[in-house]
Amino acid sequence: MPIRIPDALPATSILEGENIFVMTEHRAMHQDIRPLRVLLLNLMPTKIVTETQIMRKLSNTPLQIEVELLRIASHQSKNVSADHLETFYRTFDEVKDYRYDGMIITGAPVETLDFETVDYWPELVKIMDWSLTNVHSVFHVCWGAQAALYHHYGVPKHNLDEKCFGVFENRLIKPSSPLVRGFNDVSMMPHSRHSETRYEDIVANQKLEVISYSDECGVSIAKSIDSKHFFVFGHPEYDRDTLKLEYDRDVERGLDIKVPVHYYPNDDPTKAPIVSWRAEGQLIYTNWLNYYVYQTTPYDLEAL
Structure with a gap:
């Protein structure tokens, strides 16, 4: 999938170096098609790393995607330059009058806090409410998934006694779901979190379903029945x-x-890590874009 991103974004040269098709803004202007518009709300402190990881996953189908980066205005990021944010990121006030085919909301290192005590929670709630009318389908990752389940469906999160940290085996609960089409019966996914959303709390809501589950770390993938919201509790990217x-x-911090x-x-x-999640990590993003965004979004986004 050629992804359309700003020419000067750091991710551009990284992805091109990996032979990933990144379309320049100039070339995209000369294609007579409507690209999918995807908004990435990046809540991670390591903004450049996260934006590059996710854009890598958005780059493997024959569709053209226009990715826009969104940041929280009510929180000051300390791990990326103000110049990078000003150059490449937009605030909610700058996008609220637009409509998007898809949206991705990342995780954030605040999972032990009550949602309401997170300093940017009111702004995030405003964005999540806006997405109900202005975004066709929303893909939530890790804490972003917990936050959306809590806000939209009243599903609580629970702090863990011990961090869920590593790469965990997942088995398909609903293998017929197009979201996991092409997955093996058992697959792997990285997790790094201090809290969980429990299986019984999710399935108690008839508007939700669990797609994949890990015996070691709980629910790994869930979604809303209407396919508006997708919840991934690990990090396939x-x-x-x-x-x-x-x-x-x-370790360095003691x-x-x-x-x-x-x-x-x-x-x-002391040994080099082994990647065991790459294939399904790619498929989940590709399947979401194909089956739940491209094939169902209206051509005219004003029809949302």
């Missing part, structure tokens, strides 16, 4: 070294952190 960098950072499980050979952090 993670790179090979993402968990390693997080583990090394916490934190009590266990080695991420099922990630290093024999759980030995």
Whole structure:
């Protein structure tokens, strides 16, 4: 999938170096088709890393996608330059009058906090409410999934006694779902979180269904019955070294952190991590775009 992103965005040169088809704004203007418009609300502190990881996943079907980056205006990011945010990101006030085929809401390192105590919660609620009328389908990741389930459906999250940290085996609860078309019966997904949304709380709501489950770390994928909302509690977009960098950072800080499980050979952090989630990690984004965005979104977005 050629993704249309600003020519000067750091992700552009990284993805081109991986032989991923990144369409320049100039070339996209000369194609007589309507690209899918996808809004990425990036709540992660490592903005450049996260935007690159997700754009990599949006790049493997024959569709053209125009990706716009959205940030929270009520929270000051400390891990990326103000110049990067001003150049490449928009605020809600700048996009609220537009409509989008799809939207992705990332996770955030605030999962132990009550939702209402997160400093940007009121702004996030405003964006989530706006998405009900201005976005065709929304894909939520990790804490973003927990936040959306809580806000839209009243499903609580629960803090864990021990961090869910590693790469976990998942089995399909609903293998007929187009979202997991092409998945193996058992697949792997990275997780890194201190809280969970429980299976029984999700299925108690008749508007929701669980698609995939891990015996070790609980629900991995769920969605709304109407296919408006998708909830992924792990990180299928993670790179090979993402968990390693997080583990090394916490060790350096002197934190009590266990080695991420099922990630290093024999759980030995002196060895290079093995990627066991790449195929399904790609498929979940591709399937969402194909079956739940491209094939169902109106050609005229004003018809949303």
